[in-house]
Amino acid sequence: MATVIELPLETYAGPVEPDWCPGCGDFGVLKAVKMAAGKAGVEPKDLVIVSGIGCSSNLPGYVHAYGVHSLHGRAVAVASGIKLANTDLSVVITGGDGDGYGIGIGHFIHAMRRNLDLTYVVMDNQIYGLTTGQASPTTMKEMRTKSTPRGNVELPINPIALALVSGATYIARGFSGDPNHMADLIAGGIRHKGFALIDVFSPCVTYNKLNTYPWFKQRVYKLEEDAGYSPADVKAALEKSFEWGDRIPIGLFYKDLQPTYEDSEPAFRLGPLARQKLGLDEALLKSLVEELM
Amino acid sequence: MTDITMGIGGAAGDGLDKTGDTLARTAARLGLSVYAYNSYQSIIRGGHIWLRVRLGQDKVESHGDHLRALIALNQDSIERHAPEVGPGGVVLFNADKLRLNIPLRDNVTPVPLPVAELTKAFGRVQPIMQNTVALGALLFLLDLDFDVAAGVLADTFAHKGKPTVDLNVGLLHVGYDYARERVPALGCRWSFSRKRRPFITGNEAFSLGAVAAGCKFYSAYPMTPASAILHWMAAHGERCGVVVKQCEDELAVVNMAIGAGFAGVRAMCGTSGGGFALMTEAIGQAGMIEAPVVIVEVQRGGPSTGIPTKTEQADLNQVFGASQGDFPRIIIAPTQTADCFPTAVEAFNLAEKYQLPVIIISDLLLSEHPETIEPETLTAAVPIDRGQLVTDPGAGNGKYKRYAFTPSGISPRALPGTADGLHVAASDEHDEEGILISDMFTNPAVRRKIAEKRLRKVDLALRDLPAPQLLGPADAEVTLIGWGSTLGVIREAVGQLAAAGIRANHLQVKYLHPFHSRDVSEILSRCKRTICIELNATGQFARHLRAETGYSVHDRILKYDGEPFEPGDIAEQVRAILEGRPRSLDVTPAEAREIAYHYIRTHLDEQVRPGRIERVDGDGREPVWRIEIVERDSGEKRGELSVGISTGATHAAAVDVS
Numbered sequence: 001m002a003t004v005i006e007l008p009l010e011t012y013a014g015p016v017e018p019d020w021c022p023g024c025g026d027f028g029v030l031k032a033v034k035m036a037a038g039k040a041g042v043e044p045k046d047l048v049i050v051s052g053i054g055c056s057s058n059l060p061g062y063v064h065a066y067g068v069h070s071l072h073g074r075a076v077a078v079a080s081g082i083k084l085a086n087t088d089l090s091v092v093i094t095g096g097d098g099d100g101y102g103i104g105i106g107h108f109i110h111a112m113r114r115n116l117d118l119t120y121v122v123m124d125n126q127i128y129g130l131t132t133g134q135a136s137p138t139t140m141k142e143m144r145t146k147s148t149p150r151g152n153v154e155l156p157i158n159p160i161a162l163a164l165v166s167g168a169t170y171i172a173r174g175f176s177g178d179p180n181h182m183a184d185l186i187a188g189g190i191r192h193k194g195f196a197l198i199d200v201f202s203p204c205v206t207y208n209k210l211n212t213y214p215w216f217k218q219r220v221y222k223l224e225e226d227a228g229y230s231p232a233d234v235k236a237a238l239e240k241s242f243e244w245g246d247r248i249p250i251g252l253f254y255k256d257l258q259p260t261y262e263d264s265e266p267a268f269r270l271g272p273l274a275r276q277k278l279g280l281d282e283a284l285l286k287s288l289v290e291e292l293m
Numbered sequence: 294m295t296d297i298t299m300g301i302g303g304a305a306g307d308g309l310d311k312t313g314d315t316l317a318r319t320a321a322r323l324g325l326s327v328y329a330y331n332s333y334q335s336i337i338r339g340g341h342i343w344l345r346v347r348l349g350q351d352k353v354e355s356h357g358d359h360l361r362a363l364i365a366l367n368q369d370s371i372e373r374h375a376p377e378v379g380p381g382g383v384v385l386f387n388a389d390k391l392r393l394n395i396p397l398r399d400n401v402t403p404v405p406l407p408v409a410e411l412t413k414a415f416g417r418v419q420p421i422m423q424n425t426v427a428l429g430a431l432l433f434l435l436d437l438d439f440d441v442a443a444g445v446l447a448d449t450f451a452h453k454g455k456p457t458v459d460l461n462v463g464l465l466h467v468g469y470d471y472a473r474e475r476v477p478a479l480g481c482r483w484s485f486s487r488k489r490r491p492f493i494t495g496n497e498a499f500s501l502g503a504v505a506a507g508c509k510f511y512s513a514y515p516m517t518p519a520s521a522i523l524h525w526m527a528a529h530g531e532r533c534g535v536v537v538k539q540c541e542d543e544l545a546v547v548n549m550a551i552g553a554g555f556a557g558v559r560a561m562c563g564t565s566g567g568g569f570a571l572m573t574e575a576i577g578q579a580g581m582i583e584a585p586v587v588i589v590e591v592q593r594g595g596p597s598t599g600i601p602t603k604t605e606q607a608d609l610n611q612v613f614g615a616s617q618g619d620f621p622r623i624i625i626a627p628t629q630t631a632d633c634f635p636t637a638v639e640a641f642n643l644a645e646k647y648q649l650p651v652i653i654i655s656d657l658l659l660s661e662h663p664e665t666i667e668p669e670t671l672t673a674a675v676p677i678d679r680g681q682l683v684t685d686p687g688a689g690n691g692k693y694k695r696y697a698f699t700p701s702g703i704s705p706r707a708l709p710g711t712a713d714g715l716h717v718a719a720s721d722e723h724d725e726e727g728i729l730i731s732d733m734f735t736n737p738a739v740r741r742k743i744a745e746k747r748l749r750k751v752d753l754a755l756r757d758l759p760a761p762q763l764l765g766p767a768d769a770e771v772t773l774i775g776w777g778s779t780l781g782v783i784r785e786a787v788g789q790l791a792a793a794g795i796r797a798n799h800l801q802v803k804y805l806h807p808f809h810s811r812d813v814s815e816i817l818s819r820c821k822r823t824i825c826i827e828l829n830a831t832g833q834f835a836r837h838l839r840a841e842t843g844y845s846v847h848d849r850i851l852k853y854d855g856e857p858f859e860p861g862d863i864a865e866q867v868r869a870i871l872e873g874r875p876r877s878l879d880v881t882p883a884e885a886r887e888i889a890y891h892y893i894r895t896h897l898d899e900q901v902r903p904g905r906i907e908r909v910d911g912d913g914r915e916p917v918w919r920i921e922i923v924e925r926d927s928g929e930k931r932g933e934l935s936v937g938i939s940t941g942a943t944h945a946a947a948v949d950v951s
Contacts, residue, residue: 015726019733045712050552053720060717061729066709067717068555069729070548071578077545081552081560082709084536085510089556089709107548110541266531267509274557274708276534278507278677285505285673288529292491293322 004041009034012044014062025202025213026056028176029123033094034063035179036186042090049092050079052099055130056123056202059094073104076111079118086274087117087262090190097124101137101157112166112195114261119189119196122159123176125204126211133207143210159199160241160253164234170196171237171254175220176203177213178250185252194260201250216248223251231255294481295350299362299431300377302370305333305340309366312424313344315449316431317492319442320348321665324486328664330356332856333602341369348435350483354629354781356662358861361479362434364427365391368925372902373890375401381479385430387423394902394926404430404476411467415460422464429468436481439469490665495633495655495778496521498666499589502637503561504533505675508587510553510560512538512546517601518657519563519591543571547588551579554586555718557682557708559641563589566608567598573615576650580620580747582718583696583704585644585651585680587637592656594855603855604657606777607829609837612652613806619744621649621751623758624806626777627659631666632803638675643757646680647750648706654805656828658857659778681705687713694725698742702749751807758804760812765798771871772820774846776802776827776834779858783826786863797867805837814842824870826850826863878939882906885918885936892934892943893922900925901932901948908938915939922948 012034020026037047047065051057053072060067066089070078075093083091100108100122111118127145128134134147138159142151163171170192174182182200189196201216223229226249229236237254262268270276280288299316301309310331317327326349334340345356361382365371372395375384380400384393388405397403408423415422425446432442443462450457493501500522503511511530513523523539530537536553540546546562553560564572569590579586592608594600612624623643627636633655640651683705686693695716697704704725707714717723721731724739763772765787775783780801790797800816817823825835825846830853835846850866852858869876880888889903904923910916917935924931932948 016728016734044715045710048556048709049717058729058732061719061727064715066715067719068552068582069717069719069721070551070582071574071720074544074548074575074578077540077548078552078555080538080545081510081512081549081554082556083552084538084549085553085556085558085560086708086710106541107545110545265536267534267536270534273509273534273536273553274710276509278509278559278679279675280505280533280673282673284532285501285671288501288504288533289491289668289671292493292497293318293489 006041007038007043009038012037012064014064016061018058018062020055020058021206023205024055025125025176025200025204026059026123028179028182029056029094029121029200029202030059030062032174032179032182032186033059033092033121035183036190037065037090037092039183039187040090040190042190046089047092048079048082048089049094050075050082051093052095052104053130054096054099054128056094056096057099073099073102074107075099076104076107076118076120080111080116083116083118083262084265084273086272087268088272091118092190093118093120095122096129097122097126097138098128098136101159105137105157109162109166112163112168112197115167115169115194115258116261117193117195119186119198121186121198121200123200123202124159125202125208126156127204127208129204129207140210158241159197161238163197164238164241164254167195168197169194169256169258172196172198172252173250174198174200175216175250176200177217181222181250188252192255194258219246219248220250221247223249223253294479295483296347296353296357297361297435297479297481298345298347298357298359299364300360300374301344301346301364301366302374303342303366305342307342307366308421308424309342309344311449312364312428313346315428315442315445317346317663318445319432319437321490321492322441322445322487323438323483324488324490325349325483326352326665327492328353328356328662330658330662330857343374354785355858355860358859362431364424364431366424367391368394371395383434383476383479385427387427392926394928402476404472406430406468406471411471412464415463418460418464425461425464426468429465430472430476432465433469433472434476434479436478436483438485439465490668491671492663492665493630494521494663495627495630495660496591497525498630498633499637499653499655499660500525500529501671502634503587503641504529504535505634505673506638506641507559507677508535508561508641509558510536510538510550512540512549512560512562513564514540514543514546514568516565516568518593518661519565519568519589521661522563522589543568544575547572547575547586550586550588551575551584554579554644555582555584555709559585559645561587561589563591565591565593566595566611569608569611569615576622576652577616577618577620578720579650580616580622581720583648583747584718585648587640587644587651587653589653589655591660592654600855602657604857605828605853605855606656607833607853608654609805609829609833612654613837619748621647621747622806623647623649623651623751623754624654625651626654626803626805628777628780628801628803630659630662630664631670633659634671642676642678643754646678647703647754648680649750654777656778683707683714684711685713686711692726695727696723696725696743696746698725698746701753702746703753704746755807755809758807758809760809761800761802761816763798763800763816766796767798767819769796769798769821771795771797771822771824771867772800773797773863773867774800774802774823774825774838776805779826779828782858782860783863785860786867789860789864790867793864793868795868795871802834808841810841813838814844817842817844822847824848824850824867826858828852828858880918880936880938880941882918885920888936888941888943889920889922889934892945896945897922897948904928904930909935917944
């Protein structure tokens with residue numbers, strides 16, 4: 001295996017500063033994404049960060065890399081197209097819980113069962129922040145928001161459990177209060193061959209007054225510190241994914257090496273599509289036409 | 294006779310597509326021009342299927358008007374189509390199973406084939422083999438070369454082994470001999486060039502054009518009538534180096550294609566109207582981030598799920614209206630099968646040169662009907678123009694700007710993986726560098742200039758697109774206007790009008806956006822009388838023409854029953870308009886029969902059919918067609934049904950079908 005040359009954080013310094021609210025959890029994620037790219041040794045020119053729409057989806061604009069700031073809910077689909085077009089690129093998807101677990105959940109599930117080599121970082125703040133505080137797919141039951149003044153009546157999505165049953169092969173959870181730990185998780189996801197989900201508790205300091213930094217700090221513990229836990233055990237991971245309340249696990253839930261979608265694609269025999277020559281030779285075209293005679 | 298149309302009618306599952314295909318390929322290998330149209334239903338077994346195949350010494354451009362031969366594979370097909378067979382024609386059917394229970398037109402010869410007797414020597418044969426016997430008979434009647442047909446069968450059944458080939462050729466032979474001994478041939482006078490031509494559908498031609506142009510990524514969600522592109526690509530993707538992705542929905546389809554386009558790969562996706570509706574937001578995104586992508590929209594009968602297996606041209610408003618905001622895009626409506634291959638090539642070049650979405654709007658007729666085209670038009674030697682791609686963005690003066698404000702509006706593109714070309718392509722409004730101006734850096738002046746930059750590309754693209762030409766005499770008394778796939782059928786109608794002493798000319802529009810407003814206005818200003826011909830109910834193109842030129846056509850010929858135009862039908866409507874005959878939307882007797890068939894098949898049983906039809910006026914309700922419901926064999930009356938002549942409402946009287 002080639003030696004990874006780690007790159008410093010400044011390598012990825014973006015052109016402008018974030019316009020997030022002071023104290024937003026996404027600052028921690030931004031730092032962790034840059035650290036992770038550096039740890040994985042991905043050069044900016046080979047890094048593509050794809051996002052959807054939402055506060056957190058502004059992230060690609062703050063990193064020195066290629067990026068697509070796509071439509072609400074469509075980041076995973078755009079990223080899939082980019083990866084299939086050029087498998088030499090490291091493609092990292094960043095977005096929020098509304099983007100990924102609400103309007104984009106179909107793409108999320110199907111990308112996982114395809115096991116494309118993508119890394120998906122979801123900044124999960126359990127609220128719609130950009131639209132000023134409506135319930136999101138991960139808002140806790142009974143929480144009052146602008147759109148649920150009598151309390152949320154719907155169960156939240158459990159992203160970790162969903163990823164486990166949908167075929168993702170690297171599943172982790174980070175916390176913005178610990179960017180170094182999160183950076184390791186994301187770097188692991190970038191290095192992992194297959195679909196990696198890193199769900200991140202990234203508190204919204206403006207619109208979520210329930211799931212705050214102190215709320216998480218009291219509860220989170222690292223799976224790595226549980227000596228009896230193995231991320232190779234899918235059943236144990238599923239059990240852990242339901243742990244929620246006084247104690248909430250973060251860290252690597254599950255990791256498994258399975259063939260990726262790219263491994264089975266015959267068109268990649270001649271290398272990444274983006275580097276292949278265009279068009280057909282006349283003999284091949286003639287044989288295709290001959291089928292129609 | 295050097296131009297003849299025949300029909301094959303039966304139920305889905307009767308195998309008539311194979312029969313039609315053998316006939317068509319035989320004629321094609323002999324060097325004849327072939328055009329086929331399958332009027333089918335989207336069920337696997339049972340629904341009525343009506344395939345028409347037209348052969349011509351010279352190029353034929355529609356399935357034609359005059360049915361000369363019929364192979365009926367079930368009783369319905371005899372009742373419904375045998376009366377359409379014109380003088381000098383033949384009706385072939387399996388006499389063991391089917392009866393000629395309705396009168397034929399004068400000078401039409403029934404050819405009842407004693408299939409059991411003829412196939413006795415072959416032992417037990419499958420029911421579907423009756424088709425091959427009938428086809429053999431038809432081959433003789435059409436003066437087609439038996440050996441060539443046998444060769445087609447040999448190729449078709451090669452994978453099943455020699456015994457199957459021999460059986461099929463043997464059955465073909467007994468049918469051929471039976472007809473030769475008993476029925477005079479129809480009098481076709483062919484001269485066989487034996488030039489082999491591909492017998493190809495629009496969808497196949499789009500696929501071939503795409504791979505020839507370097508398409509490397511095709512995504513789709515199954516949807517009739519676009520699915521055949523997916524099937525072709527899936528079957529040939531490995532050989533042609535194409536990643537073919539069936540996605541979870543059309544949102545994924547188009548966004549994946551856009552992602553691939555952004556990453557530097559020629560990407561295409563295909564769908565029909567309903568899937569296109571789901572794609573619309575992303576099409577605006579492609580315009581905004583200036584990502585090249587080709588989208589094929591194959592129209593079928595709408596609205597909503599509509600009539601999935603029938604043709605229409607009613608998605609024009611949708612493709613114009615797709616996505617919010619003003620954004621650059623190109624919309625092309627290819628005009629015939631031979632135009633599909635070059636249109637696909639052109640679409641990729643335009644998409645990359647101008648960095649925008651290109652929509653190819655086709656329809657079920659164009660995409661699914663096969664016809665022979667000249668093989669020379671399908672070539673690997675196609676122009677490939679990737680537009681302005683920068684490989685060394687750091688070499689210029691200062692920092693690379695992805696959306697540089699250039700006089701042309703085209704900003705040189707750096708692909709991911711290129712050093713010094715780093716940028717974010719944002720669906721939010723942005724500046725020259727791609728930095729957002731949607732939130733904290735909102736700036737009206739930058740917004741104005743980047744909007745103008747994007748739209749300038751469309752003005753420039755118009756210069757690349759050939760303006761439509763008026764076909765036919767400049768001083769014609771009437772101008773027929775069409776768009777997209779109706780080129781051939783309108784051209785043929787113009788010929789029929791000329792033969793009837795009416796001087797018509799023809800304007801067919803292929804490039805819908807950007808539009809050659811000046812050229813078209815100039816052409817129309819010299820026309821005496823204009824009729825817009827479209828396969829939709831509201832005249833969507835006529836409205837577009839008015840929006841683009843201020844010109845209102847004098848009249849419209851619209852059709853929205855799911856079936857394509859026929860040349861004679863257009864010519865007759867043109868004559869009616871010129872003579873000032875009022876057009877009627879009343880139910881015709883033939884339509885009343887079809888409505889009766891629908892009622893019988895949904896509410897009654899297989900033992901009855903429509904019989905005599907008469908008009909009944911004035912019992913307080915609207916005038917009606919009164920249709921006898923009769924016993925299928927005996928013709929004995931079992932009841933009656935009334936169909937409102939104006940509304941088409943059905944009023945059943947008592948029908949005894951115990």
